[in-house]
Amino acid sequence: xxxxxxxxxxxxxxxxxxxxxxxxxxxxxxxxxxxxxxxxxxxxxxxxxxxxxxxxxxxxxxxxxxxxxxxxxxxxxxxxxxxxxxxxxxxxxxxxxxxxxxxxxxxxxxxxxxxxxxxxxxxxxxxxxxxxxxxxxxxxxxxxxxxxxxxxxxxxxxxxxxxxxxxxxxxxxxxxxxxxxxxxxxxxxxxxxxxxxxxxxxxxxxxxxxxxxxxxxxxxxxxxxxxxxxxxxxxxxxxxxxxxxxxxxxxxxxxxxxxxxxxxxxxxxxxx
Amino acid sequence: xxxxxxxxxxxxxxxxxxxxxxxxxxxxxxxxxxxxxxxxxxxxxxxxxxxxxxxxxxxxxxxxxxxxxxxxxxxxxxxxxxxxxxxxxxxxxxxxxxxxxxxxxxxxxxxxxxxxxxxxxxxxxxxxxxxxxxxxxxxxxxxxxxxxxxxxxxxxxxxxxxxxxxxxxxxxxxxxxxxxxxxxxxxxxxxxxxxxxxxxxxxxxxxxxxxxxxxxxxxxxxxxxxxxxxxxxxxxxxxxxxxxxxxxxxxxxxxxxxxxxxxxxxxxxxxxxxxxxxxxxxxxxxxxxxx
Numbered sequence: 001x002x003x004x005x006x007x008x009x010x011x012x013x014x015x016x017x018x019x020x021x022x023x024x025x026x027x028x029x030x031x032x033x034x035x036x037x038x039x040x041x042x043x044x045x046x047x048x049x050x051x052x053x054x055x056x057x058x059x060x061x062x063x064x065x066x067x068x069x070x071x072x073x074x075x076x077x078x079x080x081x082x083x084x085x086x087x088x089x090x091x092x093x094x095x096x097x098x099x100x101x102x103x104x105x106x107x108x109x110x111x112x113x114x115x116x117x118x119x120x121x122x123x124x125x126x127x128x129x130x131x132x133x134x135x136x137x138x139x140x141x142x143x144x145x146x147x148x149x150x151x152x153x154x155x156x157x158x159x160x161x162x163x164x165x166x167x168x169x170x171x172x173x174x175x176x177x178x179x180x181x182x183x184x185x186x187x188x189x190x191x192x193x194x195x196x197x198x199x200x201x202x203x204x205x206x207x208x209x210x211x212x213x214x215x216x217x218x219x220x221x222x223x224x225x226x227x228x229x230x231x232x233x234x235x236x237x238x239x240x241x242x243x244x245x246x247x248x249x250x251x252x253x254x255x256x257x258x259x260x261x262x263x264x265x266x267x268x269x270x271x272x
Numbered sequence: 273x274x275x276x277x278x279x280x281x282x283x284x285x286x287x288x289x290x291x292x293x294x295x296x297x298x299x300x301x302x303x304x305x306x307x308x309x310x311x312x313x314x315x316x317x318x319x320x321x322x323x324x325x326x327x328x329x330x331x332x333x334x335x336x337x338x339x340x341x342x343x344x345x346x347x348x349x350x351x352x353x354x355x356x357x358x359x360x361x362x363x364x365x366x367x368x369x370x371x372x373x374x375x376x377x378x379x380x381x382x383x384x385x386x387x388x389x390x391x392x393x394x395x396x397x398x399x400x401x402x403x404x405x406x407x408x409x410x411x412x413x414x415x416x417x418x419x420x421x422x423x424x425x426x427x428x429x430x431x432x433x434x435x436x437x438x439x440x441x442x443x444x445x446x447x448x449x450x451x452x453x454x455x456x457x458x459x460x461x462x463x464x465x466x467x468x469x470x471x472x473x474x475x476x477x478x479x480x481x482x483x484x485x486x487x488x489x490x491x492x493x494x495x496x497x498x499x500x501x502x503x504x505x506x507x508x509x510x511x512x513x514x515x516x517x518x519x520x521x522x523x524x525x526x527x528x529x530x531x532x533x534x535x536x537x538x539x540x541x542x543x544x545x546x547x548x549x550x551x552x553x554x555x556x557x558x559x560x561x562x563x
Binding site for chain 1: 373374376377378379381382383385386388389393491494495496498499513514517518520525528529532533536537540
């Protein structure tokens with residue numbers, strides 16, 4: 001365990017626990033307080049208040065709920081699609097594999113962010129749509145990763161052994177090959193969660209994600225735009241939280257990669 | 273689209289028909305494709321101007337920003353990544369690695385806001401947004417160029433910080449792999465100076481993977497710079513596209529996606545070609561046993 005891993009686990013763990021427990025407390029994140037319109041951080045309001053006198057610390061925690069949920073659900077969707085397609089493409093091979101790979105090339109050349117923006121404009125912006133759209137547009141890298149793993153795994157002796165024991169193809173693929181692809185997938189999922197949280201913040205910042213008055217880090221930033229000069233903490237705090245969360249996920253992905261992959265330790269190099 | 277409540281139902285139907293919005297989505301798409309093949313990208317719903325004209329007006333600013341940032345990113349990452357790889361596991365490597373992780377994790381649009389907050393509002397060093405002061409339209413080209421440059425500094429800085437981070441990691445990785453190769457050991461055994469080993473033997477080989485990664489990174493670089501354009505009101509394709517999103521101006525939006533995909537594919541093609549140029553084995557696969 002490195003200091004980086006300790007930092008990530010304690011930050012993410014603390015944030016997640018607070019985000020899960022916060023609705024149990026009686027405070028309302030949307031409560032307007034005309035006597036506390038923008039106030040700098042103080043003992044009473046740890047992160048200060050915003051233009052409507054709402055407590056930023058409380059809103060940040062509700063924002064954390066959104067960000068963490070978006071991270072989990074959209075990566076879940078992208079895992080489901082990416083792993084399935086990668087497994088099948090690598091396992092079947094031949095023409096099917098070739099067609100899928102060319103399709104992936106096409107999809108990867110699209111500027112994803114614009115695609116997401118376009119879908120969000122066409123559908124109505126809601127947190128559910130955000131998660132689905134991010135998941136559905138971000139599985140391509142995962143599919144490639146899994147396919148590459150399957151290609152090398154299926155040549156190994158234990159797969160031949162499974163086949164010679166007469167196991168059906170389905171069992172070979174899902175019971176024996178799939179578990180071997182999981183390590184890189186876990187790492188990619190960590191990095192993907194960071195990416196999804198960033199995309200959600202952009203969407204909400206543009207007003208196409210979580211809708212006010214519900215708090216998300218992105219729409220808190222959007223809200224801060226008119227007060228950059230007078231209340232800079234309104235812009236500083238959500239940004240720092242996004243950065244720390246994504247940083248922790250990246251550290252975690254990198255650290256897990258070192259822990260899970262013996263070859264990585266041997267070279268003592270880390271990927272990006 | 274937002275509309276005037278006084279518009280009659282008949283006129284509304286007529287406008288729908290004229291814009292082709294009464295057709296099913298799939299038919300609309302096929303019609304768009306057909307028009308595209310004939311070189312017609314349609315007309316903006318908002319201004320009524322040809323889409324191609326709107327795009328071409330915005331292309332120079334986008335190209336100026338993205339090409340400058342791409343060159344700067346290469347110039348910065350290459351030496352830093354190599355330094356990291358060479359000084360593996362020292363404090364130099366560790367600090368650059370942590371900084372590059374930080375760069376990967378910062379939302380670039382927020383970084384842009386912070387730069388506006390600090391450099392424009394607090395220090396007043398650079399203008400907050402825009403491209404060229406309207407006052408300078410008749411000024412000499414030197415003044416204009418300088419003015420554009422000061423407007424470009426903050427968006428450029430933001431894009432560079434976002435783009436540099438990932439590439440440094442790859443650079444470091446490829447340098448470490450190369451320095452572990454036998455021919456580097458044999459160069460050391462022949463008593464060559466470290467400088468000669470680094471610059472004559474390792475450098476060119478480290479360049480190869482970077483070209484590919486840069487090609488792969490292009491989509492995110494371009495998408496990222498679009499948001500930056502929007503933040504800094506830089507009159508490029510990105511700003512046009514984000515505005516089109518808000519105005520539901522689908523022809524403009526489709527064209528923006530189309531053109532940025534073309535930019536990405538061109539970038540990848542360029543990466544492939546320069547890869548073949550830098551590595552002679554690729555163009556001669558027949559005698560290449562080490563592919």
